[in-house]
Each structure stands twice: as C-alpha cells, then as structure tokens.
Amino acid sequence: MAPRLAPVLTELDLPLQELQAARLDGDIYAIGDGFASIDEFEQAHHRALSLGVLARPRFIAERMTAAWVHGALSSPPEVFEFCVSHSARARAQVSPRVQVREVVISPGDVMRFGRIAVTTPLRTAIDLLRAEGDFAKDRVEQLLQLMAANAIELDECRCEVESRHKLAGKRRALDRIAALREAPRS
Structure with a gap:
C-alpha cells in the first residue's frame, strides 16, 4: 500500500x-x-497547514490570518499576520507578505493544527474587536461570520475583554461590542 x-x-x-x-x-x-x-x-486544518511555508516554529497565526483559518474569510489575506509571545523575543521578517509582532498571549488563547499554532476563535474575535483603524462593514461582516461559525456570543466577548487587565484597545473593543448589540440584525 x-x-x-x-x-x-x-x-x-x-x-x-x-x-x-x-x-x-x-x-x-x-x-x-x-x-x-x-x-x-x-477545512480549518487545511488552511492552517497551508501556512507551513511562512510560519516559523514560534509563530502563531493571528487576526485576519486566524480569521481565515477559522473560516471567516473566503480567501487568505494579502499579508499574513503572526504573533509571538513577548517572552519568545523572535521578531523575524520572513517576507513582505508576513507581519510578526510580539504580544502577551496565554496558552489557552492558542490552538494547534499539526505544527501550526493559531489563536482560538474567541481570541481572534477579541483581537479583531480591539484592532486599530476603521471598523468597516466588511470587517464587521467577517467578525460576525467568525462568531457565527464558532458559536461565539457578544456577551462572551464582552466578559473576556472585561476580565483582562491592561489590554490594549480594551475601550475600543467594548465600544464596538456595544455598537454591535444595538445594530439591527438582518
């Protein structure tokens, strides 16, 4: 065989x-x-494993890259976003198509697909809510798709954000959660 x-x-x-x-x-x-x-x-594990060429051993796929892995986007982002734990101190520039940043991240915020680490759907949703910049309609739709595909509720996001101390973008995330709660559902 x-x-x-x-x-x-x-x-x-x-x-x-x-x-x-x-x-x-x-x-x-x-x-x-x-x-x-x-x-x-x-499926998610196929999308995650396709990152094998770009991901270094300590890299964790995050933000829009993780959203794509979890099925919120139909195609991969143009620039792949990875993070490393701030204790890893690995800030390598792999290619112009890859962004790497150091973050505070707990083991419970990460899941693995083979050797590829990806932020959990909940952590990914929180990262998208906290992200700087415009919270445009397409970004909102991607966030809602991520949440729907992974059975994440707005209250779950709110509780998680509120429980974290010294969280960058915390106020922004809470404001966006409040706006999403008030928005009419289609």
Missing part, C-alpha cells in the same frame, strides 16, 4: 513546479500557500 500524502502539500514537500503541474492536471487545488487533494474538503 502506498503511503498517504499529507492533507496539505507545500514547497517543503514537493517542488512548486510539480505542485502547479498537479493543480493544472486537476489532482490538487490551491489553498493559501499550499495545495490539497481534490478528495479533501477545505
């Missing part, structure tokens, strides 16, 4: 030319920076 291939193949497994040829032959499809067999339905 032939050995089974990994659910997601990357340039670490086969040369890119061979992967592209298999894609053109219809044997595999592109998923992020990886490829999956047409026999595989795209």
Whole structure:
C-alpha cells in the first residue's frame, strides 16, 4: 500500500513546479500557500497547514490570518499576520507578505493544527474587536461570520475583554461590542 500524502502539500514537500503541474492536471487545488487533494474538503486544518511555508516554529497565526483559518474569510489575506509571545523575543521578517509582532498571549488563547499554532476563535474575535483603524462593514461582516461559525456570543466577548487587565484597545473593543448589540440584525 502506498503511503498517504499529507492533507496539505507545500514547497517543503514537493517542488512548486510539480505542485502547479498537479493543480493544472486537476489532482490538487490551491489553498493559501499550499495545495490539497481534490478528495479533501477545505477545512480549518487545511488552511492552517497551508501556512507551513511562512510560519516559523514560534509563530502563531493571528487576526485576519486566524480569521481565515477559522473560516471567516473566503480567501487568505494579502499579508499574513503572526504573533509571538513577548517572552519568545523572535521578531523575524520572513517576507513582505508576513507581519510578526510580539504580544502577551496565554496558552489557552492558542490552538494547534499539526505544527501550526493559531489563536482560538474567541481570541481572534477579541483581537479583531480591539484592532486599530476603521471598523468597516466588511470587517464587521467577517467578525460576525467568525462568531457565527464558532458559536461565539457578544456577551462572551464582552466578559473576556472585561476580565483582562491592561489590554490594549480594551475601550475600543467594548465600544464596538456595544455598537454591535444595538445594530439591527438582518
């Protein structure tokens, strides 16, 4: 019996030319920076494993990258966002397509798909609520999709944000939660 291939193949497994040829032959499809067999339905672990080319051992996929892994976006973000624990002190610039920042993160905020670490859906929702910048309609829709797909309630987010001390963007997150509670549901 032939050995089974990994659910997601990357340039670490086969040369890119061979992967592209298999894609053109219809044997595999592109998923992020990886490829999956047409026999595989795209799921969170496939999206996470496709990050294998970009993610260093201490990297944790976060924010929009984690939202994509958890199914809130239909395609991967243009720039992949990773964090490392502030104690890791690893701030490597991997490529222009990768942002890495140091954060305070607890083990309970991280889940693993093989060797790839990703923030949990709840931590991802809180990070999106705390993020600087415009809270545009598409960002709100992505957040709500993440919450719906992972059975996260606004009250759960509010309680988690309120329980954290010295949380950057805490007031912004609470204001956005209040606005979402007051917004009419469609």
